[in-house]
Amino acid sequence: MPNMIELSYREALQKGIVEEMERDQNVFLMGEDIGRYQGTFKVTRGLVEKFGQRDNRYNLRILDTPITEAGFAGIATGAAMAGLRPIVEFMTMSFSILALDQIINHTAKIHYMTNGVVKCPIVFRGPGGAAKQLSAQHSHSMEGWYAHVPGLKVLAPSTPADVYGMMKSAVRDDNPVILYENPGLYAIKGMVPEDDAAFTVPIGKAAILREGKDISLVGYSRMTQINLEVAELLAKDGIDAEVVDVRSLLPLDTETIYASVKKTHRAVVVYEDWRSGGFGAEIAARIGEDCFDDLDAPVLRVGGLNVPMPYARNLELQCIPDADDVLAAVRKAF
Amino acid sequence: MSNLTEEFPSISSNDLKQYLREMLFIRRFEEQCNIAYRAGLAGGYMHTYIGMEALASGWINSIRKGYDYVITAYRDHAHALLLGTDAVAVMAEIIGRKGGTAGGKGGSMHIYDPENGFYGGWGIVGGHVPLGAGLAYAARYRNEDRVVLNFMGDGAANQGVVYETLNMASLYDLPCIFIVENNEFAMGTRLEYHAADPELWKRGQPYNMKCERVDGMDVIQMRKDAQRIIDWVRENQKPYWVEVMTYRYAGHGAADNDRQLYRTKEEEEVAWARDPIARLRKYLIENNIMSEEAIEAVEAETEAEALAVLEKAKESPFPDTDEVYDNIYTDMTPEKGH
Ligand SMILES: Cc1ncc(C[n+]2csc(CCOP(=O)(O)OP(=O)(O)O)c2C)c(N)n1
Ligand SMILES: [Mg+2]
Numbered sequence: 134m135p136n137m138i139e140l141s142y143r144e145a146l147q148k149g150i151v152e153e154m155e156r157d158q159n160v161f162l163m164g165e166d167i168g169r170y171q172g173t174f175k176v177t178r179g180l181v182e183k184f185g186q187r188d189n190r191y192n193l194r195i196l197d198t199p200i201t202e203a204g205f206a207g208i209a210t211g212a213a214m215a216g217l218r219p220i221v222e223f224m225t226m227s228f229s230i231l232a233l234d235q236i237i238n239h240t241a242k243i244h245y246m247t248n249g250v251v252k253c254p255i256v257f258r259g260p261g262g263a264a265k266q267l268s269a270q271h272s273h274s275m276e277g278w279y280a281h282v283p284g285l286k287v288l289a290p291s292t293p294a295d296v297y298g299m300m301k302s303a304v305r306d307d308n309p310v311i312l313y314e315n316p317g318l319y320a321i322k323g324m325v326p327e328d329d330a331a332f333t334v335p336i337g338k339a340a341i342l343r344e345g346k347d348i349s350l351v352g353y354s355r356m357t358q359i360n361l362e363v364a365e366l367l368a369k370d371g372i373d374a375e376v377v378d379v380r381s382l383l384p385l386d387t388e389t390i391y392a393s394v395k396k397t398h399r400a401v402v403v404y405e406d407w408r409s410g411g412f413g414a415e416i417a418a419r420i421g422e423d424c425f426d427d428l429d430a431p432v433l434r435v436g437g438l439n440v441p442m443p444y445a446r447n448l449e450l451q452c453i454p455d456a457d458d459v460l461a462a463v464r465k466a467f
Numbered sequence: 468m469s470n471l472t473e474e475f476p477s478i479s480s481n482d483l484k485q486y487l488r489e490m491l492f493i494r495r496f497e498e499q500c501n502i503a504y505r506a507g508l509a510g511g512y513m514h515t516y517i518g519m520e521a522l523a524s525g526w527i528n529s530i531r532k533g534y535d536y537v538i539t540a541y542r543d544h545a546h547a548l549l550l551g552t553d554a555v556a557v558m559a560e561i562i563g564r565k566g567g568t569a570g571g572k573g574g575s576m577h578i579y580d581p582e583n584g585f586y587g588g589w590g591i592v593g594g595h596v597p598l599g600a601g602l603a604y605a606a607r608y609r610n611e612d613r614v615v616l617n618f619m620g621d622g623a624a625n626q627g628v629v630y631e632t633l634n635m636a637s638l639y640d641l642p643c644i645f646i647v648e649n650n651e652f653a654m655g656t657r658l659e660y661h662a663a664d665p666e667l668w669k670r671g672q673p674y675n676m677k678c679e680r681v682d683g684m685d686v687i688q689m690r691k692d693a694q695r696i697i698d699w700v701r702e703n704q705k706p707y708w709v710e711v712m713t714y715r716y717a718g719h720g721a722a723d724n725d726r727q728l729y730r731t732k733e734e735e736e737v738a739w740a741r742d743p744i745a746r747l748r749k750y751l752i753e754n755n756i757m758s759e760e761a762i763e764a765v766e767a768e769t770e771a772e773a774l775a776v777l778e779k780a781k782e783s784p785f786p787d788t789d790e791v792y793d794n795i796y797t798d799m800t801p802e803k804g805h
Contacts, residue, residue, distance in 0.1 A: 146663060159550055161608070176534015191638065191639050193604075193608050193639075195605070196639070199631070199634055199635060199638070201628075201631035202627045203627070203631050204595070204598075204628055204631025204634070204635055205631075205635065206597070207594070207596070207597025207598050207600070207601060207602060207632065208598075208600050208632065208635060210597070210598055210601055211538075211598035211599060211602045211603075212604045212605045212608070213601070214581075214586055214600040214602065215586075215601070215602045215604075215605030217604075217605045217608060235594065235597065235628075238590075238591045238594055239589070239591070239594055239595070244577070244578045244586075244794055244796065245572060245795050246569060247569050247577075247579040247581075247587070247794075248572050248793070248794050249568040249793070249794035250568075250569070250571035250579055250580075250581060251579060252584065252797060259520070283795050283801045284796070288794075306796055306798075307798065308796045308798070331748055333729060336791040337799070346734045379638050381471070383801070384801070385802075430793075445759070446706075
C-alpha cells in the first residue's frame with residue numbers, strides 16, 4: 134500500500150499535473166492567467182516558479198495566453214500534432230465554447246482524417262457547471278457536448294484520488310481528452326497516494342462508491358457527492374442505494390452501470406447539465422435499451438432545470454439538482 | 468547558361484528545369500482530378516491549384532524538405548506533391564481508395580504526409596492557421612531550427628482566429644511564415660468585396676511582425692523571395708506575414724460550374740497572360756536553357772505520368788467497411804452500430 138495523504142481536489146489535481154510535467158519534458162501547460170496569476174481557481178498555484186520565471190515575457194512550459202480561446206486551443210493542437218503533450222486550461226468550460234471549432238472540427242478529427250498517421254495527445258481541462266452566482270454565461274456544463282463527439286475522451290472525476298489519477302491517465306493518453314472539473318469540488322478533501330508516481334486511474338472505468346441492493350444512483354462529478362449524501366439519507370429509511378460514479382463519460386463503462394442496475398432493478402441518473410439532451414439522458418437511454426427486462430421501474434433522470442443559469446442565489450440553487458430532487462426521484466421509483 | 472548563378476539564392480539551370488517539370492506535373496495532375504471528378508470517381512469538394520503552381524513551388528523548393536513543416540487549407544494537392552508525397556497515394560485519396568494517404572477517409576481536402584513534413588489538408592477556412600503556429604511552437608519548444616510554412620487563402624485572411632494566432636506567434640517568437648495565397652477570390656467573392664482593405668500584406672503590422680507583398684506568378688522571383696524570408700525566419704526565430712499575388716484559372720472547386728457569376732471571360736484572358744508555366748517556359752527558351760522540343764517532351768511526359776497516376780490509383784480498392792471504426796482513437800472504438 135502506498136502512503137496516503139489528505140488533499141483537496143484542487144491540490145490533488147495539481148499533484149497529477151506536476152508529476153506528469155516532471156516525468157515528461159514534452160508536457161506543458163497553457164491557459165489564461167495560469168502562471169503569474171496562479172490560475173483563476175488556483176489549480177496552478179506556484180507552478181510558474183517551478184517551471185518558469187515570473188519575470189520572463191513568456192514561459193514555454195507554463196504559458197500565460199492572451200484571452201483567445203480558439204487561438205490557443207489551436208496552437209496547442211498543432212503542438213500536439215508535432216509530438217508535444219499540452220495541458221490546456223480553460224478558465225471555465227463556458228469559455229471553451231469559443232474554441233469548439235478547434236476542438237471539434239480539428240483536434241477530434243485529426244487521428245481519423247489522417248487514418249492514424251497523426252496523433253493528437255492533448256488535455257483540455259477546466260471547471261464546468263455552476264460555481265456560485267456566476268449566472269448565465271459562466272455556468273455551462275459542457276461535458277455532454279464533448280461526450281457527443283467521436284474522437285474525444287471525456288472524464289468527470291468526483292474525488293481527489295480520481296482527479297489525481299485521471300489527470301495522469303489523460304496526459305499519458307495518445308488521444309484528446311477533456312477533463313471536466315466542477316468548481317464545487319475543488320475544496321473537497323480526500324485521501325490520495327502520497328509518493329506513488331506510477332499511480333493512475335484508468336480511463337473508461339466506472340466505480341461503485343457505495344454498494345447497495347435496492348436502487349442504483351448513477352452520476353458523475355459533483356452529482357456523485359450528492360448521490361452519496363442521498364444514499365445515507367435513504368439508509369435511514371431502510372433503502373439500500375448503490376452509488377455508481379460514472380467517472381468516464383466517453384468511453385462509458387456500461388458494463389459496471391448495467392451490472393449495478395441488474396442487481397438493484399432500479400436506476401436514477403443524476404446530472405447537473407440541462408436535463409433535456411444532457412449526458413444523463415444518454416446513460417438513461419442505454420440502461421432502458423439494454424436492461425429493460427431487469428427493471429422494476431422506469432429509468433428516471435434528475436437534471437438541471439432547462440433554463441439559462443440565473444444570478445439570484447435562490448434561483449440558482451433551484452436550478453441545480455440537490456439531494457431533495459434525487460430523493461423525490463427515488464420515491465417515484467418505488 | 469542562366470545568369471542567375473551569381474545571385475542569391477543560387478538557382479541552377481537544372482533547378483529551373485525541375486521547377487518546370489513539377490509545375491507541369493501539378494497542372495496535369497489537377498486536370499486528371501477534374502476528369503476523375505466528372506467521371507464520378509472523385510466526389511465532395513475538390514479544389515485544384517491550376518494557375519497557382521509557381522507559388523507553392525517557389526516556397527516548398529526553398530525549405531528543408533522533410534524537416535520543415537508545411538500546412539495549408541483544402542487546396543492541398545500541389546503542396547503534397549511538391550513535398551514528395553507519392554502521387555498515386557494522393558490521387559487514390561482523392562478518389563476515396565484504400566491506398567490513399569488517409570486510406571480514403573480524408574479525401575481531396577485532407578491530404579497528410581507528416582513524414583515529408585506535411586500536416587494537411589484542412590477544410591475549415593482559417594481554422595488550421597493556429598495549428599500551423601502550434602507546429603512552430605513545438606519546434607521552438609524543442610530548440611530546433613525548423614520553420615513552418617502556414618498557407619491560407621485571401622478569404623481565410625478575414626477569420627478571427629487568424630489574428631488571435633498572429634498575436635501569439637509574435638508574442639512567443641514562433642518561426643512561422645504566414646503565407647496568404649491571394650488568388651483574388653474567396654469562392655465567388657472578389658477580394659474587393661470581402662476585404663475592407665484589399666492590401667492584405669498590411670495585416671501583420673499590428674502584431675509587430677515583418678510583412679510584405681510578393682509576386683507568386685513568377686517562379687524564379689517566388690523562389691528568391693521565399694528563400695530570403697525563410698532564411699530570415701530561421702535565423703531570427705520570429706514570424707513573418709506574406710501576401711503572395713496569384714490567380715486561379717480554374718473554378719473555386721470542381722462544383723463551381725459558372726465562373727461568370729463572379730468574373731468575366733475577358734478578365735480570365737488577361738490573367739492567362741500571367742500564366743506562371745508559360746512564363747517559365749518562355750524564360751527557359753529565351754535563355755537557351757531548354758529548347759522548344761525539349762519542353763514539349765517534358766509536357767508529353769508529365770501528361771502521360773498524370774494519366775498513369777489516375778489509372779494506378781483506380782486499381783486501389785475501396786476501403787473495407789469494417790475500417791470505418793479504425794483510427795477514431797489510437798486504442799479504442801466508440802460504441803458501434805446505429
Ligand atoms: C469556416 C468556413 N466557412 C465557409 C467555408 C466554405 N468555403 C470553402 S472555401 C471558401 C473560400 C475560401 O477562399 P480563400 O480563403 O481565398 O481560399 P481559396 O479557395 O481561394 O484558395 C469558402 C467560403 C468553409 N469551408 N469554412
Ligand atoms: Mg482565394
